Amino acid sequence: MKQQAKKTYNLKPTTLNLPSELLYQLALTEVPNIGCVHAKVLAQEFGSAEKIFKAKQQLLEKMEGIGEVRAKSIKSFTDFSKAEEEIKFIEKYKIKPLFLTDKNYPQRLLNCYDSPTLLFYKGPADLNASKIISIVGTRNHTDYGKQITEKLIKELSSQNVLIVSGMAFGIDAIAHKASMKNDLATVGVLAHGLDQIYPPEHSNFAKDMLKHGGGLLTEFRSNTKPDKHNFPTRNRIVAGMSDATIVIETGIKGGSMITAELANGYNKDVFAIPGKVNDNKSEGCNYLIKNNKAMLLTDAQELIEVMGWEEKSQKTNIKFQKELFIELSKDEKIIVDILKEKEMVSIDEINIRSGLNSSAVAAAILNLELQSVVASLPGKLYRLN
Numbered sequence: 001m002k003q004q005a006k007k008t009y010n011l012k013p014t015t016l017n018l019p020s021e022l023l024y025q026l027a028l029t030e031v032p033n034i035g036c037v038h039a040k041v042l043a044q045e046f047g048s049a050e051k052i053f054k055a056k057q058q059l060l061e062k063m064e065g066i067g068e069v070r071a072k073s074i075k076s077f078t079d080f081s082k083a084e085e086e087i088k089f090i091e092k093y094k095i096k097p098l099f100l101t102d103k104n105y106p107q108r109l110l111n112c113y114d115s116p117t118l119l120f121y122k123g124p125a126d127l128n129a130s131k132i133i134s135i136v137g138t139r140n141h142t143d144y145g146k147q148i149t150e151k152l153i154k155e156l157s158s159q160n161v162l163i164v165s166g167m168a169f170g171i172d173a174i175a176h177k178a179s180m181k182n183d184l185a186t187v188g189v190l191a192h193g194l195d196q197i198y199p200p201e202h203s204n205f206a207k208d209m210l211k212h213g214g215g216l217l218t219e220f221r222s223n224t225k226p227d228k229h230n231f232p233t234r235n236r237i238v239a240g241m242s243d244a245t246i247v248i249e250t251g252i253k254g255g256s257m258i259t260a261e262l263a264n265g266y267n268k269d270v271f272a273i274p275g276k277v278n279d280n281k282s283e284g285c286n287y288l289i290k291n292n293k294a295m296l297l298t299d300a301q302e303l304i305e306v307m308g309w310e311e312k313s314q315k316t317n318i319k320f321q322k323e324l325f326i327e328l329s330k331d332e333k334i335i336v337d338i339l340k341e342k343e344m345v346s347i348d349e350i351n352i353r354s355g356l357n358s359s360a361v362a363a364a365i366l367n368l369e370l371q372s373v374v375a376s377l378p379g380k381l382y383r384l385n
Contacts, residue, residue: 022090024049025099026083026221029117033073039117041065043100044351044358053077089222095194096121101352106217106241108132111346111380112266114236116219120194123215125185127241129162130343131309134238134263136256137171137248138281145171145249145281148273150178152246155300157182159309164189164242166234166255167202167216171248177205180212189237190218191230198226217241232258239263244307247272247294250284257284264293267380269306271297331356331364332373336384339374344383 028039028049042052045063052060053074060071090097098105098119106127109115121127135153137145149171153163163179165172167188179186186209190198194216197203206216219237220230235255239245239262247270250256263270272294275282288294297303304310328336334354339345351361365382368374375385 021048021050022087022097023080023083024053025118026086027080031073031077033070036114036117040115047101086221107349109240110348112240119219121217122194123210124213125187125215131159131161132242133161134164134242134245135175136259138250139168139170141170141249142281146174149174149248152300153178154182157184164238166238185213187215187217189234191234192226193220193222193224194218195222231255235259236262240266244269247285249281251280252283252287260288270294273297331360332368335364339384344377344381347380
């Protein structure tokens with residue numbers, strides 16, 4: 001019998017995020033032994049998924065954390081059929097794939113060690129808005145929880161905050177709906193692919209979220225079911241892409257507590273609404289406050305003050321002037337140009353976008369800090385002085 005010819009992929013280099021690069025991005029998430037942490041290391045080194053697959057095995061083996069086994073997994077990967085099918089879905093439904101190196105990728109997530117390699121996004125909301133908070137809580141909320149959630153979001157309406165939650169019943173749904181009511185964009189992070197909405201009862205208001213300038217975000221491909229183990233994975237995105245996580249009502253166990261613990265692990269601010277000591281729906285919130293894992297929160301003004309949002313006056317397009325008086329090296333100039341674009345930037349984003357190795361970035365940032373050009377912020381974030 002004649003042996004069937006092996007299908008090969010000799011793709012010509014193209015601009016990033018066009019189908020050739022996207023094929024490799026999708027394939028990277030399928031390579032055995034290559035998880036989010038390893039993919040991030042590779043992306044920082046090579047800058048694109050295509051370059052990762054085309055790198056020499058010897059070079060891959062020498063990389064810290066990769067080694068021989070993972071290098072062989074990359075070089076021996078040949079089955080691009082699933083990636084091809086996913087591209088058809090992406091193109092048909094106008095999904096925005098966001099790879100680690102994409103400028104529209106939620107940059108706050110890059111500061112998390114386990115940043116998703118590839119995200120799928122639908123909607124107009126800016127995932128890198130200047131102010132982002134996540135609101136989480138129990139599915140079986142009380143009237144008190146509902147009222148607090150709605151009041152808090154109403155009080156935040158003047159701040160133009162992006163509200164992130166998980167599209168679940170209860171506090172999540174209340175947060176999304178209250179955001180739309182108060183003309184705030186809201187993003188739902190899903191534990192399944194964008195070909196469905198779970199719970200299905202939320203399909204209509206998911207469409208409303210898109211119409212109101214919000215979005216739907218997931219790291220799961222189409223045809224991925226909302227299996228139980230996907231929800232904790234989803235929760236790390238809710239925690240990681242936000243400046244702060246607010247827990248409204250929760251028991252001592254559950255998804256909201258997982259999200260709060262993740263946010264703490266990412267050096268994010270966590271707030272909790274206190275409740276009655278004998279109310280099991282506030283047991284988790286009270287526990288977080290008691291154990292210094294969350295700051296007690298009673299109204300939006302407290303949040304605004306802690307986050308320093310009231311101190312941030314409306315910024316004009318004032319150009320960075322210190323470079324007129326300080327002679328910057330080539331590496332320092334690259335980093336300053338990146339910091340000019342946004343209010344604050346994570347060290348991981350600087351590493352990826354600068355094209356410099358981590359030691360060169362560290363040296364340049366240290367010099368910039370010594371010259372008072374750059375200030376370091378909690379959570380490995382940096383901004384221009």
